[in-house]
Amino acid sequence: xxxxxxxxxxxxxxxxxxxxxxxxxxxxxxxxxxxxxxxxxxxxxxxxxxxxxxxxxxxxxxxxxxxxxxxxxxxxxxxxxxxxxxxxxxxxxxxxxxxxxxxxxxxxxxxxxxxxxxxxxxxxxxxxxxxxxxxxxxxxxxxxxxxxxxxxxxxxxxxxxxxxxxxxxxxxxxxxxxxxxxxxxxxxxxxxxxxxxxxxxxxxxxxxxxxxxxxxxxxxxxxxxxxxxxxxxxxxxxxxxxxxxxxxxxxxxxxxxxxxxxxxxxxxxxxxxxxxxxxxxxxxxxxxxxxxxxxxxxxxxxxxxxxxxxxxxxxxxxxxxxxxxxxxxxxxxxxxxxxxxxxxxxxxxxxxxxxxxxxxxxxxxxxxxxxxxxxxxxxxxxxxxxxxxxxxxxxxxxxxxxxxxxxxxxxxxxxxxxxxxxxxxxxxxxxxxxxxxxxxxxxxxxxxxxxxxxxxxxxxxxxxxxxxxxxxxxxxxxxxxxxxxxxxxxxxxxxxxxxxxxxxxxxxxxxxxxxxxxxxxxxxxxxxxxxxxxxxxxxxxxxxxxxxxxxxxxxxxxxxxxxxxxxxxxxxxxxxxxxxxxxxxxxxxxxxxxxxxxxxxxxxxxxxxxxxxxxxxxxxxxxxxxxxxxxxxxxxxxxxxxxxxxxxxxxxxxxxxxxxx
Amino acid sequence: xxxxxxxxxxxxxxxxxxxxxxxxxxxxxxxxxxxxxxxxxxxxxxxxxxxxxxxxxxxxxxxxxxxxxxxxxxxxxxxxxxxxxxxxxxxxxxxxxxxxxxxxxxxxxxxxxxxxxxxxxxxxxxxxxxxxxxxxxxxxxxxxxxxxxxxxxxxxxxxxxxxxxxxxxxxxxxxxxxxxxxxxxxxxxxxxxxxxxxxxxxxxxxxxxxxxxxxxxxxxxxxxxxxxxxxxxxxxxxxxxxxxxxxxxxxxx
Numbered sequence: 001x002x003x004x005x006x007x008x009x010x011x012x013x014x015x016x017x018x019x020x021x022x023x024x025x026x027x028x029x030x031x032x033x034x035x036x037x038x039x040x041x042x043x044x045x046x047x048x049x050x051x052x053x054x055x056x057x058x059x060x061x062x063x064x065x066x067x068x069x070x071x072x073x074x075x076x077x078x079x080x081x082x083x084x085x086x087x088x089x090x091x092x093x094x095x096x097x098x099x100x101x102x103x104x105x106x107x108x109x110x111x112x113x114x115x116x117x118x119x120x121x122x123x124x125x126x127x128x129x130x131x132x133x134x135x136x137x138x139x140x141x142x143x144x145x146x147x148x149x150x151x152x153x154x155x156x157x158x159x160x161x162x163x164x165x166x167x168x169x170x171x172x173x174x175x176x177x178x179x180x181x182x183x184x185x186x187x188x189x190x191x192x193x194x195x196x197x198x199x200x201x202x203x204x205x206x207x208x209x210x211x212x213x214x215x216x217x218x219x220x221x222x223x224x225x226x227x228x229x230x231x232x233x234x235x236x237x238x239x240x241x242x243x244x245x246x247x248x249x250x251x252x253x254x255x256x257x258x259x260x261x262x263x264x265x266x267x268x269x270x271x272x273x274x275x276x277x278x279x280x281x282x283x284x285x286x287x288x289x290x291x292x293x294x295x296x297x298x299x300x301x302x303x304x305x306x307x308x309x310x311x312x313x314x315x316x317x318x319x320x321x322x323x324x325x326x327x328x329x330x331x332x333x334x335x336x337x338x339x340x341x342x343x344x345x346x347x348x349x350x351x352x353x354x355x356x357x358x359x360x361x362x363x364x365x366x367x368x369x370x371x372x373x374x375x376x377x378x379x380x381x382x383x384x385x386x387x388x389x390x391x392x393x394x395x396x397x398x399x400x401x402x403x404x405x406x407x408x409x410x411x412x413x414x415x416x417x418x419x420x421x422x423x424x425x426x427x428x429x430x431x432x433x434x435x436x437x438x439x440x441x442x443x444x445x446x447x448x449x450x451x452x453x454x455x456x457x458x459x460x461x462x463x464x465x466x467x468x469x470x471x472x473x474x475x476x477x478x479x480x481x482x483x484x485x486x487x488x489x490x491x492x493x494x495x496x497x498x499x500x501x502x503x504x505x506x507x508x509x510x511x512x513x514x515x516x517x518x519x520x521x522x523x524x525x526x527x528x529x530x531x532x533x534x535x536x537x538x539x540x541x542x543x544x545x546x547x548x549x550x551x552x553x554x555x556x557x558x559x560x561x562x563x564x565x566x567x568x569x570x571x572x573x574x575x576x577x578x579x580x581x582x583x584x585x586x587x588x589x590x591x592x593x594x595x596x597x598x599x600x601x602x603x604x605x606x607x608x609x610x611x612x613x614x615x616x617x618x619x620x621x622x623x624x625x626x627x628x629x630x631x632x633x634x635x636x637x638x639x640x641x642x643x644x645x646x647x648x649x650x651x652x653x654x655x656x657x658x659x660x661x
Numbered sequence: 662x663x664x665x666x667x668x669x670x671x672x673x674x675x676x677x678x679x680x681x682x683x684x685x686x687x688x689x690x691x692x693x694x695x696x697x698x699x700x701x702x703x704x705x706x707x708x709x710x711x712x713x714x715x716x717x718x719x720x721x722x723x724x725x726x727x728x729x730x731x732x733x734x735x736x737x738x739x740x741x742x743x744x745x746x747x748x749x750x751x752x753x754x755x756x757x758x759x760x761x762x763x764x765x766x767x768x769x770x771x772x773x774x775x776x777x778x779x780x781x782x783x784x785x786x787x788x789x790x791x792x793x794x795x796x797x798x799x800x801x802x803x804x805x806x807x808x809x810x811x812x813x814x815x816x817x818x819x820x821x822x823x824x825x826x827x828x829x830x831x832x833x834x835x836x837x838x839x840x841x842x843x844x845x846x847x848x849x850x851x852x853x854x855x856x857x858x859x860x861x862x863x864x865x866x867x868x869x870x871x872x873x874x875x876x877x878x879x880x881x882x883x884x885x886x887x888x889x890x891x892x893x894x895x896x897x898x899x900x901x902x903x904x905x906x907x908x909x910x911x912x913x914x
Binding site (some may be wrong): 104105106167168198201227229230376377381464 | 695828835858883
């Protein structure tokens with residue numbers, strides 16, 4: 001049996017010392033949940049604590065490593081407060097210190113030896129990330145083949161800790177420490193996805209201005225729930241703007257809506273950011289049984305989230321994936337199952353359907369003792385306790401989770417949130433390639449729409465002479481044609497890599513409601529594209545509003561390709577029936593390659609679009625108005641109805657909320 | 662809350678004789694819209710060792726970006742002027758306003774906010790009146806009370822104060838307590854219970870919005886684990902709502 005696994009490249013980090021992260025028997029966060037998890041894994045034969053091939057030893061993080069994230073004063077206070085023999089003392093100096101650093105607030109009380117224990121946990125996550133990145137303690141790089149591909153550290157994921165404050169059961173932020181240390185030692189870009197029901201505020205704060213780390217947090221809205229932050233508009237600061245992504249979900253969100261959210265957001269986000277490694281936090285307090293939150297997922301939704309993380313790591317990061325634990329306060333019914341699934345997914349083992357009877361026999365009595373407390377907790381949170389059973393299967397039984405009364409309203413609010421996030425953080429051509437699940441009106445394809453008067457003409461083409469050789473321009477490129485072409489290596493503005501940009505173009509070509517015009521060399525290298533796609537959700541309810549996006553390979557700039565390609569793509573007379581707009585966002589601009597500052601670049605774009613009759617409009621659209629260099633350009637066709645046009649003008653100046661939200 | 666707790670004290674100022682081009686540069690560099698115009702009385706200071714730790718800024722007026730825009734646009738029109746001076750070279754003192762509406766550091770924030778709203782202002786200089794001048798006996802009458810600039814209160818400062826009062830910069834959860842007929846007992850009990858359970862209160866808002874009594878209190882609590890508190894509230898039959906189904910439904914009615 002171990003034969004097949006010995007070449008597995010997944011590791012799980014667990015050290016019994018981590019169980020000392022224990023705030024006492026009355027505290028909601030109990031290390032026994034990890035004991036129950038390890039017991040379940042071992043009982044199922046999925047993981048063996050003694051076997052080297054599936055585990056990784058951890059070491060404590062050093063003070064120097066911790067100080068990448070935490071202030072020296074804070075670390076010193078943690079050391080002082082937790083020093084042995086001192087914990088019980090209550091002199092005013094200690095009380096002051098505890099108050100200053102967030103230990104006096106009940107949630108995160110002082111622990112004996114807390115510096116050592118927490119440095120251990122931080123070290124676990126740090127070792128995990130270093131291992132996957134091939135970084136070793138002596139600064140040598142470990143060859144790809146000898147590295148583990150995935151590592152799971154269930155005791156990690158303490159995402160609420162701030163630089164100088166303990167908060168929400170978290171003392172040292174193991175996630176930030178691991179990421180900060182990897183940032184220092186390598187050139188990697190790191191994507192962090194936080195699935196915990198609470199907003200990942202600590203990690204977001206650590207990297208709020210850092211464009212090499214994208215933090216994505218999906219959580220219950222902070223309208224009521226701790227920590228109260230995580231609004232969509234918290235998008236990062238300075239250079240890091242656009243690299244903090246928040247998806248606040250409605251209370252009582254269920255599996256279907258949740259799966260729709262992650263499916264329509266995560267892939268395009270990963271594609272646009274192009275990380276080298278993915279770090280995920282799998283707090284399972286999103287489950288309907290959790291006593292501290294209001295999300296209503298079942299194991300089905302949690303499993304979808306875990307699978308997607310695994311799949312994203314393989315599609316975009318050569319498999320490099322670190323998974324961490326996190327919240328999860330239904331200690332025995334949810335945590336062991338949810339995190340067994342993380343490990344099974346990661347190590348590509350199949351879970352049995354049934355929970356092993358001997359495990360159930362061991363843990364059911366433990367749960368029975370806290371059962372009443374749990375039910376009480378659910379009630380005071382405003383949830384209806386739905387099940388009073390101990391599960392016997394890994395999966396949840398759907399019949400135990402009655403539909404939430406406001407399911408429709410909740411899903412539609414979540415859909416609006418996703419639309420807003422997509423609108424704000426995804427570059428337009430990526431959005432065009434990953435259409436949201438919104439149902440489009442059963443209109444004819446854009447080709448038919450644009451050729452209403454004579455559909456007989458084939459897709460036009462044209463040859464353009466440039467100083468670097470001839471280029472072929474083609475409109476309405478069908479998918480088969482895009483497939484036969486390749487992307488020039490300077491084509492990376494949106495998806496960062498030419499191959500992915502090519503995939504993106506292919507996706508756009510496949511959409512009947514989009515038009516794709518390409519410029520390519522006779523050898524079949526795509527050097528530029530213009531896409532025309534229906535306006536996204538911001539423009540919902542307006543007819544005939546289309547967004548135009550343009551890109552030219554960095555190898556083919558300054559030859560007028562953009563102007564000719566744009567003119568070519570917009571040549572059709574039928575476009576006079578439409579409203580076209582283009583949005584220029586300074587953070588997507590390749591100003592470095594061109595050696596221009598953003599204001600010159602803005603001018604360049606305005607001039608380029610002006611050749612096709614586009615005019616700059618003031619707008620309240622949140623992305624454009626966020627930065628003075630950003631610009632919205634639009635062309636209202638000559639035959640557009642006056643009323644339609646004025647509705648478009650109104651929309652440009654409407655309040656920065658999505659319609660209907 | 663008084664003005665001195667929320668005002669801006671790191672001031673960027675101009676002198677009356679500075680050029681508009683200098684002022685415009687400052688406004689652009691710091692992305693401000695207002696510059697206090699001050700006379701530096703450091704010369705006087707030299708004789709008063711007690712005050713030497715602080716520069717004394719005597720307020721002359723306020724220069725807004727609007728003032729500069731006006732000067733710039735009129736500059737182009739008045740070509741027939743004898744001076745024909747480009748606006749960049751004009752002096753601050755020529756275009757500033759006197760900023761006659763001022764507050765003191767001890768003014769309540771509520772009063773200052775009301776002034777800003779009523780007068781449609783964006784910014785108020787905060788001044789202390791000090792007696793400065795030759796205090797020799799013969800010239801006793803010459804003694805002058807001068808406005809010493811100690812800070813600036815802008816709408817942004819008020820916004821920050823509001824966000825802080827709401828506890829926005831601290832991690833926390835929100836609990837809403839209905840207060841039937843404006844009875845504050847449920848709020849008082851909740852606060853006592855929170856103190857008993859060592860739960861920090863980040864902010865309490867119970868302000869009347871439409872009628873004279875508050876009907877609802879919003880309490881921001883610094884905890885991820887409200888369960889013990891909520892259980893006690895239920896025991897004591899205190900109504901609260903915390904993302905509960907009923908309230909969410911009401912929004913859609």
